[in-house]
Amino acid sequence: MKSTCERCSASLGLTDRAFICSFENTFCPQCAEQLEHRCPSCQAELVQRPARTRSPTEVPDQGFKAKLEKLLV
Structure with a gap:
C-alpha cells in the first residue's frame, strides 16, 4: 500500500x-x-482502499513464526 x-x-x-x-x-x-x-x-474506477491495521513488514507473532520455521525445515 502506497503511503502518499x-x-x-499527501501523506496516507x-x-x-x-x-x-x-x-x-x-x-x-x-x-x-x-x-x-x-x-x-x-481511466479505471477509483475505489476505497481497504484499511490495514499493521504493516506487512511487521514480524508476525512468535507462535506463527515457530510453526512456519518448523514447516520449512
Whole structure:
C-alpha cells in the first residue's frame, strides 16, 4: 500500500481513507473527488482502499513464526 497520494503527495497512513485503481495507483479522498473517481493513468474506477491495521513488514507473532520455521525445515 502506497503511503502518499500520487497526485498531491499527501501523506496516507495505513488507516487513512484513500482510493485506488486496479493497478493500485493511490489517491487521497480530495484528489479522487476532483478526478471524479477515475484514475488519470488508466481511466479505471477509483475505489476505497481497504484499511490495514499493521504493516506487512511487521514480524508476525512468535507462535506463527515457530510453526512456519518448523514447516520449512
